[in-house]
Amino acid sequence: DQQVKQNSPSLSVQEGRISILNCDYTNSMFDYFLWYKKYPAEGPTFLISISSIKDKNEDGRFTVFLNKSAKHLSLHIVPSQPGDSAVYFCAADNNDMRFGAGTRLTVKP
Amino acid sequence: NAGVMQNPRHLVRRRGQEARLRCSPVKGHSHVYWYRQLPEEGLKFMVYLQKENIIDESGMPKERFSAEFPKEGPSILRIQQVVRGDSAAYFCASSLPPTGGALKKLFFGSGTQLSVL
Numbered sequence: 402d403q404q405v406k407q408n409s410p411s412l413s414v415q416e417g418r419i420s421i422l423n424c425d426y427t428n429s430m431f432d433y434f435l436w437y438k439k440y441p442a443e444g445p446t447f448l449i450s451i452s453s454i455k456d457k458n459e460d461g462r463f464t465v466f467l468n469k470s471a472k473h474l475s476l477h478i479v480p481s482q483p484g485d486s487a488v489y490f491c492a493a494d495n496n497d498m499r500f501g502a503g504t505r506l507t508v509k510p
Numbered sequence: 511n512a513g514v515m516q517n518p519r520h521l522v523r524r525r526g527q528e529a530r531l532r533c534s535p536v537k538g539h540s541h542v543y544w545y546r547q548l549p550e551e552g553l554k555f556m557v558y559l560q561k562e563n564i565i566d567e568s569g570m571p572k573e574r575f576s577a578e579f580p581k582e583g584p585s586i587l588r589i590q591q592v593v594r595g596d597s598a599a600y601f602c603a604s605s606l607p608p609t610g611g612a613l614k615k616l617f618f619g620s621g622t623q624l625s626v627l
Contacts, residue, residue: 407552433613444514444601444618445553452613490553494614497566498543498603502552 404428405493407501415509420478422504424491427472431493434467436476439488439503448489449476481508515584516602516619523592524627531587531622535604541565542585543616544577547599559585560607592626599623 406425414420426434432453437445451458451465451474458465464477478485486508491501515534523529535542540561545553555569559579570577574592579585589596603616 410550435613435615437618442620444516444603444620446618447615450613450615496608497555497558497568498614498616499555500545500553 405491405499405501407491407504409504410502411505411507413507413509414481416483417480420476420481420485420506420508422476422478422489422491422506424474424476424501425472426474426493428493428495429469429472431495433494434465434474435492435494435498436463436465437490437492437500439490445490478506481506483508483510514602514604514617514619516600516622518622519620520623520625522625522627525593526591529589529592529596529624529626531589531600531602531624533585533587533602533604533619535585535602536617538606539604539617540607541605542579543603543605544585544587545601545603547601547621549598553601556587589624592624594626597624597626 404427435450436448438448439445449460449463449465451467456467467474488503488505490503492498517532542559544556557570557577558566574590576588599621601621603618605614605616608614
């Protein structure tokens with residue numbers, strides 16, 4: 402069962418522009434939503450999270466938006482930097498944490 | 511800096527052999543999770559353990575796979591009679607016990623890359 406879906410396997414943006422990564426979920430019982438970032442040959446690292454009772458959380462260049470009615474969340478990175486190039490995983494938590502398939506972001510100089 | 515430690519980093523096995531993957535959680539973390547990442551795919555949940563207790567193993571294949579997290583020592587993911595389809599990166603993560611509604615943040619190890627010849 403794929404409770405968390407990231408339908409875009411890859412995204413390429415120019416340095417300085419906005420990156421928008423999307424995620425959809427099916428289980429309305431999720432309490433928290435998280436974004437993890439993964440570099441090659443490393444484990445995922447936590448980036449930002451949002452509680453199900455909020456619709457926006459901002460941390461520096463990273464903002465996560467949650468639309469509960471649409472069961473959709475997105476991660477905005479602005480301005481994008483080459484060091485942001487990585488695979489981004491969306492995750493949702495309700496006792497067990499479930500991950501999407503990931504989106505590979507490439508930020509071109 | 512005692513983060514999640516996984517070993518070995520790379521493990522090569524022939525078909526039919528056993529693979530044992532180890533995970534030492536962050537000091538003080540009593541909850542461990544195992545995930546599998548197949549090539550070009552995302553992280554697939556396998557099992558969620560507390561010390562001496564399996565909380566959720568709904569993602570574990572019914573046969574050949576087992577996991578434990580003993581009172582002392584690392585968590586072990588064991589794959590018996592490996593097949594080529596078991597080749598993947600296996601990630602372990604740990605967390606503090608969930609506290610009623612609070613955010614649970616997982617800390618991941620660097621993974622074990624299992625290659626089955």
